[in-house]
Amino acid sequence: MQKKLSEKQQEILDFVNSQVEAKGYPPSVREICSAVGFKSTSTVHSYLEKLEKNIKRLLAYSSIENMGIIFIGIGLSISAASYGYLLISALSITAALFHAFNHSIFKGLLFLGAGSIHYAAGTKDSEKLGGLIKKMPLTAIFFLTGSMSICALPPFNGFVSEWLTYQAMLLNIAAAGNLMKLVILISGALLALAGALAIYTFVKVYGISFLALPRSEHSANAVEVNKPMLSAMGILSAACVFLGLFPMLFIKLLEPVIHELGNTSIANEVSGFSSFLTYPLKVNNTSISPLVLLLLAFLLFAVLLMALLILFPKMKIRKYGTWDCGFESLDSKMQYSATGFSKPARIVFRSMLKPQRELEVLEGKKPYFISAAKYTVSTISIFEKYFYDPVIKTIMNFARKTRFIIQTGSIHTYLLYIFITILLMFVYFAISAG
Amino acid sequence: MPGTFLNIMLQLIVVLIAAPLVNGIIRKIKSTIQHRKGLPVLQMYFDLFKLFRKDMVISENASWIFTASPYIFFVSVLTAFIFVPVVPQFFSFGFTGDAILVVYLLALGRFFLTLAALDTGSTFGGMGSSRELMISSLIEPSLIIIIFTLGLSSEAVSTSFQSIYSVAGSLGTGILSPVYLLLFAAIFIVIIAETSRIPVDDPATHLELTMVHEAMILEYSGRYLALMEYGASLKQLLLITIAANVFLPFGGNLVPELGFLIPVLIYLAKVLIITVMIALIEINTVKLRLFSVPNLAAIAFILALIGFMSGYLFGR
């Protein structure tokens, strides 16, 4: 989703685009400076920053969801402790801390991936990427791992911490009073909604950036990034998988912290029958074992493959163009764009996102003979507009008016403040002790 | 251990055989009521066999995700089925998974299904993916509420299927309790949404205005298409199994001498009942406009929530 551009930004964008069209490569920062009339390259840099913010911004916003999950765990822990159920409280805080740790790993991985994309393709704008999986296969695998972890899909680490959060919610509903039961249930439902929307988001990010055809020259010419960047992402991906398969190790590490916080020991309660092979995670009577799950899945997959190979050998795979209904000139513009992919969500949640669109006819006569038009879609950040901005404005106004009353710049006034505070403390002590 | 493996294999064999039959029965019922001869009940088996034998044609734009997704989808649904036993005798691997795991395994399948649809660069794929993801996002909360309510109502407060199955049994009256009727209605709507049936999505259409699931598998052919279709019918059977075994809970332990034979037959009868209900709903309603589906999802949510409140909060 692109915000409306200011005049200067539009000018820079037009200049860059025209240069790319004319010469085939984008202009340097100095050229932009001289073309647009800035004196300083850092201003140009800041404008360029503002124009492409998409993937990283998306990742930052999705952290809000994960913070919500962590706070659910913390809140449940406090609630359970207030009813006196220490074990449930310890479980909830374990879920919260585990999710915080997992989040740091997979979010870091995703940001590194976005950085790699930026490095290789020169842009963070989803609308200009595509087809990167063929050019950057390893980055694609690592980014896929990160996406699957953040969507809480088994067998990665995001799944284990969300599972623990769900279990904590379940036990808390059983333990709490009536109103709390309803509140926790609704928050569980919202967690499910947020999780499914996370899948929506990351299918969009991954699908539009990595799959199908490249949408611009930049991504058509992308090259795999260098080994240090790959190894960094690889280490984090391995951590995602490892934590997903062996969650008990982390919970055992967390043991002293939980003990400190809640005076109870959770590891034994949670470890099921902890033979190394299965390492299941057990809460109350439910348990999961991601390792066994993975092994089972592999087993089934092997059986399936064998069956297929035995029953239906000699399969040929033929490559051909995508189905185009006979149109015959399918190009990258026919694919779904990121904005289009998220349209159902914009419509369903329109009361919160307040999407706005504007069609500006540049040339031609409306409504039938338009030769050039500009269509802008944007959403408003309602929290920013209706909550944060007014509050900030009020505080800043107040501060601006009272600034010179307190900060006089005179050392004597500051010393006077200290002096008066000491005297007042004496008086207070004298009066209260007497 | 070997007993466990035997149980799992039997379970998988039963469901693999039964899944295409459900599709066939629904089609037959629809065509009979519409006074048509219709396709034979066993048609899907023939279709799958034919598709498995055919060569595959893949788009030039596709990557390994496109070729891997059918396998991942199929295996994830099959793995999920291990944790939803069709008869109580097959309760063996419960320690490795519970209801929430099943939900997330289905989500894994959906993740790859929708991702692969974007891989070919065709507009249909993106369209189907975005619609499917929107619908499933709105349905998830209801499903979680249902699972939570059932889990909480069980003796041992837990979401393992053992506990969930034991709920209706412990009540004695099964589905006739009004609480569970509400939950049954909610889970019925969930089944319809997740299996892409009318009124949420039409499984027999190929018009871009109306496709959701079909749009995503448009590019697949041969073995891949077979795996996708088989996987979808397995997912359908899984959800029907959950509904059948929780809400129509009789006949778990009849005639124990023959082992699991009679319970399996009873299970198949329960599945038949729910299949008939789905077919009747398909005939009597029309496909909803895409942006009216949120209303349906909201109805499911409210039904589930009221079921929770009356069944767990104030009932008992």
Add this chain to the structure above:
Amino acid sequence: MEEIAKILNIISICILISTFSLVASKRILSYLNAFRIQSILLAAVAAIYSVYYLVAEGKLEGIIIIFFMTVALKVIYIPKMLKKISLRVEYKVEKDFFINIPISIIICCGLVVLTWFTVSKIPLMNNGYNGIFLVQSVSVILMGLFFMISRKKAIGQIIGLLVIENGTFLTAMLLTSGMPMIVEFGIFFDLLTAVLILGIFVFRINETFEHIDINKLRNLRG
């Protein structure tokens, strides 16, 4: 302890009087003299303590080091350095005040009364000389702070800081016969560094702004 308590009482009263005379003066040299007298008296307190411990308990306490350091730094070195700075800065008498001298003296008396009032409410201060000692030393601290507030020129700030520090030392010595050695050393060296740096700054401020009126620094704000 009782024997020397009377002597200590007299000395600390003299310190209080010297602080009053500090507040009452207008010339830089008088500031320095008052400070010097105060420091000599402080050193005397330290000396009395060390002699007492030598005689009564037969060992040489660390407090003798305090004596030497006080004499070396506060009686000799710092006043000399400050005199040098004040000569270079070339002003001798402070002309305009925030608060004129009679009123400052009244305020200082008020400070002593307030301190006495507060200390009288502390339960443990009612036996022996402890209460008196506390009142006197805390008054010195407060008067030093007040001195810092009421003087415009930078030299006033430095002297005020030194007086505060003197008061702290006095409190420590009178009530608890000294602080741990490390702490005392630390404070001494901090003080030395602070005075040196402040001295340099005063000089620099004078160079840059042609005066050392701190109040004019207000123009830099915003």
